[in-house]
Amino acid sequence: MNEIEQIGLMKGEKELIRTLEYEDIPLVKEMPTGIEDDYVIRIIHKLMQEEKIVGYFKKEMLVGIAGLTIFEGEAAVLGRLRTHSDFRKKGIASELMNTLQIEAFENPAIIWVGYATEDYNTGGNCIAPHLLMQLESQIVSSRISPHTIIGQTVTRSFNRVTEENKKATIEKYWKESGQSFFPYLIYYPLPYLPSLSSTYLEQVELFANDTGGFMLVKEEKGASYLHVKVLNETTLYSRDMWKMVNAYAIEEARTIWIDLPIQQAKWLEPYSHQTTWCLYGQKRSLYNEMD
Structure with a gap:
């Protein structure tokens, strides 16, 4: 059992955060997010090959996903965040991002963890305080x-x-x-x-x-x-x-x-x-x- 699975199980038997496998792809595609022609869905197989993608499950139902990408072996970027339409504003996104942040810093080579979001994305900007992240730059x-x-x-x-x-x-x-x-x-x-x-x-x-x-x-x-x-x-x-x-x-x-x-x-x-x-x-x- 990997570290993410251990963290997930600590939430209780009915709630779990774990690394997604290829057999989970149908669940990702079926999860309603309200995003039309979502690029994450189109390239989910490729993302699973190149990045770490985790899912949040409630009673075996996928209600959120997020990803972790490492650049130059030292910078970890969080993203690919998607939440089930019926489970927004319930802390799912923060839990996913926090889980990935914890895992990233368990790698001693990682010196920075962060993410970028559009300035108009209220939900994306609200996650940063929960992760104790500061605004580094506006671009x-x-x-x-x-x-x-x-x-x-x-x-x-x-x-x-x-x-x-x-x-x-x-x-x-x-x-x-x-x-x-x-x-x-x-x-x-x-x-x-x-x-x-x-x-x-x-x-x-x-x-x-x-x-x-x-x-x-x-x-x-x-x-x-x-x-x-x-x-x-x-x-x-x-x-x-x-x-x-x-x-x-x-x-x-x-x-x-x-x-x-x-x-x-x-x-x-x-x-x-x-x-x-x-x-x-x-x-x-x-x-x-x-x-």
């Missing part, structure tokens, strides 16, 4: 069609950074920027720059000059995106950068996705579709103090 994701933005300032040209210099270049400029988050993946910002693996860096096209730089990553998230990660604010307004970004995006008919702090994102508001996210989290050091 605006802008989706932009190619050639909509041309930039404002003339900067020195950007050169491609070689594989062996990528990590040091990213660390240098990100530290200097003082950003409160790192856009690790689309939908997965982290409140700090993690130790980037070679596997991650191989997917990154990195360009830099003597004042800053930017990263380009191709991502498939229901649509084809070019994820632009700007290493400092000066680069954000560069005509040279936007010329390169637009060329890359148009080549494969990709929508540009860029994550920015609220103040920086205001410049893009008239030209993009924006979503504001609240990133909540708990560092291991603080978690241990409260244990």
